[in-house]
Amino acid sequence: MLNVSPRVREYETLPGLNPLGIPAVAPLPTGESEDTNRLVERFGDAILAAGLHHGQQVVYVKPEQLVALAEFAKRDPALRYEALIDVSAVDRSELPISDSRFHTVYQLRSYARKQHLMVVCPLDDRGEPEAPSLASVYQGAIWPEREVWDLMGVHFADHPDHRRILMPESWPNHPLQKQVPVGGEEVPFTLTWSDPEFESFGKQILAAESKPPVLPPGMNIENMIINMGPHHPSTHGVLRLVVELDGETVVNVDADLGYLHSGFEKTGENKRYKDFVYYTDRMDYLSAMSNNMGYCLAVEKLLGVEIPERAQVLRVIMAELQRLASHLFWLSTHVLDVSGTGMALLMYATRERERILDLFEMACGARLTVGYMRIGGVSRDIPPAFLGHLEEFLKAMAIRIDEYEAMLTSGPLWQERLQGIGKLTRDEVINMGLTGPMLRGSGVDWDLRRDAPYGGYENYDFKVPVFTEGDSYARYLVRMEEMRQSLRIIRQAIDNLPDGPFRVEDRKITPPPRAELDISMEALIHHFKLMTEGFQVPPGMVYHGIESSKGELGFFIYSDGSAKPYRLHVRGPSFNNLYAISKMSKGAMLSDIVTNIGSIDIVLGEVDR
Amino acid sequence: MGLEEKLPEGIITTQLETLVNWSRENSTWPLLFGLACCAIEMIATGSARHDISRYGSELFRASPRQADLMIVSGRVSNKMAPVIKRLYDQMSEPKWVIAMGICASAGGPFNNYAIIQGVDKIIPVDVYVPGCPPRPESLLYALDMLRKKQAKDTFRTYANLNAPPPPVVPDDIESLEALRQPQLA
Numbered sequence: 169m170l171n172v173s174p175r176v177r178e179y180e181t182l183p184g185l186n187p188l189g190i191p192a193v194a195p196l197p198t199g200e201s202e203d204t205n206r207l208v209e210r211f212g213d214a215i216l217a218a219g220l221h222h223g224q225q226v227v228y229v230k231p232e233q234l235v236a237l238a239e240f241a242k243r244d245p246a247l248r249y250e251a252l253i254d255v256s257a258v259d260r261s262e263l264p265i266s267d268s269r270f271h272t273v274y275q276l277r278s279y280a281r282k283q284h285l286m287v288v289c290p291l292d293d294r295g296e297p298e299a300p301s302l303a304s305v306y307q308g309a310i311w312p313e314r315e316v317w318d319l320m321g322v323h324f325a326d327h328p329d330h331r332r333i334l335m336p337e338s339w340p341n342h343p344l345q346k347q348v349p350v351g352g353e354e355v356p357f358t359l360t361w362s363d364p365e366f367e368s369f370g371k372q373i374l375a376a377e378s379k380p381p382v383l384p385p386g387m388n389i390e391n392m393i394i395n396m397g398p399h400h401p402s403t404h405g406v407l408r409l410v411v412e413l414d415g416e417t418v419v420n421v422d423a424d425l426g427y428l429h430s431g432f433e434k435t436g437e438n439k440r441y442k443d444f445v446y447y448t449d450r451m452d453y454l455s456a457m458s459n460n461m462g463y464c465l466a467v468e469k470l471l472g473v474e475i476p477e478r479a480q481v482l483r484v485i486m487a488e489l490q491r492l493a494s495h496l497f498w499l500s501t502h503v504l505d506v507s508g509t510g511m512a513l514l515m516y517a518t519r520e521r522e523r524i525l526d527l528f529e530m531a532c533g534a535r536l537t538v539g540y541m542r543i544g545g546v547s548r549d550i551p552p553a554f555l556g557h558l559e560e561f562l563k564a565m566a567i568r569i570d571e572y573e574a575m576l577t578s579g580p581l582w583q584e585r586l587q588g589i590g591k592l593t594r595d596e597v598i599n600m601g602l603t604g605p606m607l608r609g610s611g612v613d614w615d616l617r618r619d620a621p622y623g624g625y626e627n628y629d630f631k632v633p634v635f636t637e638g639d640s641y642a643r644y645l646v647r648m649e650e651m652r653q654s655l656r657i658i659r660q661a662i663d664n665l666p667d668g669p670f671r672v673e674d675r676k677i678t679p680p681p682r683a684e685l686d687i688s689m690e691a692l693i694h695h696f697k698l699m700t701e702g703f704q705v706p707p708g709m710v711y712h713g714i715e716s717s718k719g720e721l722g723f724f725i726y727s728d729g730s731a732k733p734y735r736l737h738v739r740g741p742s743f744n745n746l747y748a749i750s751k752m753s754k755g756a757m758l759s760d761i762v763t764n765i766g767s768i769d770i771v772l773g774e775v776d777r
Numbered sequence: 778m779g780l781e782e783k784l785p786e787g788i789i790t791t792q793l794e795t796l797v798n799w800s801r802e803n804s805t806w807p808l809l810f811g812l813a814c815c816a817i818e819m820i821a822t823g824s825a826r827h828d829i830s831r832y833g834s835e836l837f838r839a840s841p842r843q844a845d846l847m848i849v850s851g852r853v854s855n856k857m858a859p860v861i862k863r864l865y866d867q868m869s870e871p872k873w874v875i876a877m878g879i880c881a882s883a884g885g886p887f888n889n890y891a892i893i894q895g896v897d898k899i900i901p902v903d904v905y906v907p908g909c910p911p912r913p914e915s916l917l918y919a920l921d922m923l924r925k926k927q928a929k930d931t932f933r934t935y936a937n938l939n940a941p942p943p944p945v946v947p948d949d950i951e952s953l954e955a956l957r958q959p960q961l962a
């Protein structure tokens with residue numbers, strides 16, 4: 169067996185000794201695991217480094233062998249990495265290291281073996297950055313690679329559809345490259361319409377040149393082409409679909425994204441770790457709590473912090489409540505879109521959702537953008553009355569779910585609009601890298617809460633609903649059952665809610681209690697340091713995925729040892745799931761597109777980020 | 778009109794104005810159109826608990842031709858801006874705009890390359906609602922403020938807009954001149 173240790177370097181820095189703004193050395197893996205050894209054995213010198221890093225299997229591979237490695241990882245019976253979960257890239261030009269500027273990072277997942285593998289591919293520095301495309305191995309690479317090209321400027325050789333995906337076609341740069349400024353401007357609040365300066369403000373908007381529309385590849389001008397969105401009642405936000413129709417039958421669908429692109433990743437790289445928590449609320453704004461949780465867990469993994477038991481349980485309660493709220497919102501809009509007569513269900517489901525929002529408000533003061541979870545715990549303990557209200561809600565909610573089901577599940581109209589619509593087979597969903605209910609509706613028994621437990625989920629007893637039909641109806645059933653299971657989890661969490669602190673007592677990470685500030689100088693200093701400088705995070709790179717209501721929400725963080733993430737990438741489940749829309753809709757009726765959008769359950773804030 | 782001569786001067790027009798304004802105040806139909814997180818609170822305003830129909834605004838119209846009010850509920854990206862401008866132009870007069878949330882008002886937390894720092898750079902705004910997101914109560918309060926504004930409208934305001942504003946093509950966004958002309962007239 170090959171010995172990989174000579175290729176492995178230790179960190180040269182210690183956390184805390186690293187002054188702000190001075191980046192540290194590249195994170196390289198240490199140790200070894202079965203999978204990395206197997207890859208090293210097979211690829212020999214093409215593997216630059218391999219091993220474990222923060223408990224994750226990481227392999228550095230030369231670009232020439234990337235496709236072969238992916239192919240091997242997918243087909244080899246001992247590895248079986250069936251799915252590509254995410255693609256991202258890091259621009260290392262601001263690190264004091266003279267190796268290649270761009271690294272592309274791939275997250276591979278084996279459902280059969282419950283394994284995760286991170287593949288890093290340092291690109292050649294000569295000329296334009298170019299990486300080989302994995303689209304021929306994993307279909308799920310197509311959109312994420314387009315995103316990397318759009319935002320990072322890495323070209324993918326042999327990519328089947330090499331276009332920008334989020335930014336307008338004529339955008340002058342690739343915003344995530346380090347030399348591109350974060351942008352923005354000072355906002356003068358005193359100007360009025362009659363101020364001459366006002367004129368120049370519109371300048372930041374791209375001049376919209378009138379160009380003949382470019383048809384997406386594969387579309388035929390002979391057929392009718394219509395636009396759905398970005399302003400369309402059933403696209404759930406600002407999604408634009410270019411639909412090619414033959415009569416009423418859909419021939420081709422192309423999604424045009426980016427109408428809500430808000431630059432989360434670039435903003436995150438310019439904020440301190442603790443300040444980005446509030447941005448995550450605004451990504452998938454229907455599951456703010458889950459986003460908080462995913463982000464905090466990722467940073468805590470880098471920090472190596474264990475949060476107290478009570479904080480863990482509180483997080484689980486909130487995350488499950490959020491899953492309920494998100495599914496309720498999905499249900500109400502889905503019914504409204506599909507049946508047209510579903511106004512009643514919209515009213516019922518939002519009624520229950522309001523109760524969840526009330527609970528959130530009790531806990532943290534906000535309804536939607538909660539920011540309740542913080543790195544190192546939660547922002548405050550729940551008030552005494554919270555549990556009573558929660559109990560009441562649990563009782564009511566169990567009955568309500570049955571009521572919704574009575575209205576829908578065996579309704580002929582509902583069945584007719586959903587059954588057999590948007591069918592996806594098991595192989596397709598895995599190959600496309602879909603997650604969440606999309607996966608479970610097509611017969612893949614996978615839930616990160618059970619199969620890669622995080623945040624204390626291993627202590628709960630719940631079922632993962634799986635249906636094999638793969639149509640919209642199956643996904644509907646999955647989500648309904650998930651709501652019941654969420655109730656079960658919350659029930660167990662209440663019963664086992666321990667006493668104790670609600671955040672870690674590490675003054676470097678969490679602020680001291682308010683009362684201490686008046687009497688302790690030390691507390692005051694800690695508070696001041698934390699609020700002005702934040703805290704430094706040891707160099708390294710982590711990917712952490714959680715099961716949010718839409719699917720796998722992953723955070724990839726690349727730390728250089730300073731108080732700000734050097735690179736922050738979000739794997740939004742809606743983005744990857746939406747890729748399926750064209751496969752699901754081809755050959756169906758135009759009206760089925762509406763069903764399919766609802767059934768994927770997208771939130772545009774997360775698709776576009 | 779014969780009737781006008783018999784009655785004291787101004788009675789007919791002012792009373793008619795009041796009547797028209799009253800009906801506009803009580804049936805301001807918003808454009809069915811959501812951008813980001815704030816849209817969720819807008820939907821919450823429209824549904825069970827907060828019930829926007831008390832204001833006669835429950836009819837969210839999907840077509841800009843039928844809508845009087847544009848609630849810009851969320852952040853406006855560079856790619857979306859021309860679309861919003863076009864939607865606004867497609868709405869028929871009289872029309873109003875509420876900038877809901879700090880993003881639509883001034884860019885909010887997203888002071889970066891992607892987001893426009895306030896929708897008022899592309900369309901005129903009547904009411905700004907602070908908050909991130911504003912609570913449904915705030916949106917209802919904004920509707921109240923809008924009603925006050927609508928109550929003060931006179932026919933003269935509209936009469937002075939003698940010609941319909943020229944259709945604005947996306948190229949004009951940069952100059953804003955085309956947009957402001959009808960405003961100042």
Ligand code: SF4
Binds near residue numbers: 450816886910
């Ligand atoms: S104001 Fe806040 S809640 Fe509203 S769109 Fe902006 S970030 Fe979202």
